Amino acid sequence: MKKTTIIGISRGCQFSPNHIDNDAAIFTLVAEKLKEMGYALELYTEQEFAERSVDGRFIFNMARDKATIQKLKHMEDDGATVINSAYGIENCVRKPMTELLIKNGIPHPASIITGTDRPFPGNQFPCWIKRGDSHAIVKEDVSYAATLEEANAILSQFNERGIPEAVVNEHLQGDLVKFYGVYGSDFFYWYYPDPCSHSKFGLEIINGQAKGTPFCADSLKRFSEMASKALNVPVYGGDCIVLPDGGIKIIDFNDWPSFARCRHEAGVKIAEYIHHTIIKKQ
Secondary structure, rough: OOOOOEEEEOOOHHHHHOHHHHHHHHHHHHHHHHHHHHOEEEEEOOOHHHOOOOOOOOOEEOOOOOHHHHHHHHHHHHEEEEEEEEEHHOOOHHHHHHHHHHHHHOOOEEEEEEEEEOOOOOOOOOOOEEEOOOOOHHHEEEEEEEEEEHHOOOOOOOHHOOOEEEEEOOOOOOOOEEEEEOOOOHHHHHHHOOOOOOOOOOHHHHOOOOOOOOOOOOHHHHHHHHHHHHOOOOOOEEEEEOOOOOEEEEEEEOOOOOOHHHHHHHHHHHHHHHHHHHHHHH
């Protein structure tokens, strides 16, 4: 019996700031688990996939490059099953992510969207100013502003870099929590990041050491699953703030993170999700 072939696309190194090895490790682990399940794999880098003629019914990917995502969208439109969906990956860009989280009633900081070619529109400080047209690639894509002067300087820098819009989030004081999940599964992992440990950009230090404020982990998973469905990214991770009263606000949501703290368990669950999705499509 001929094996079902799955195409896999790894993440370009430029889209894995300070996490190149971790992103590669989860991709490799999922590929290994799928092979163990009996699938044949065709694996590509983003550049290889964009440049070659590739055809297939089933695709898993960690793509971020615009050319890769456009090609995946065309394949989805022609009937391919893509995990995560290229449309979902685009939904995790800051501006649409913010709009979709708010639209679907998912707890989120008060936010505004503004052009970078104008003065800062708000007066609530401190706040976070984030590029609206892309995932964060460099540290300056997510900036903390304590004053109007700082906020205007950040917008001006965005404009000089050709970034047309920014998302402004209120700063929430509380415990920063990172989480990972696979939609519809029993896998959900959360932890308090060490503000002094290795991270993408070191921004965790702003909120400082977590106080361990009690909160409902089941509610965090429920909100995360709501966000996963709303954004169309079944393989996900994100950040939230646990407020002093135990309330939860999701501040970031990502398509297919590195799962560094829980890689083995996540790899198994991601492969199982891909397998079950393929079974339903055959």
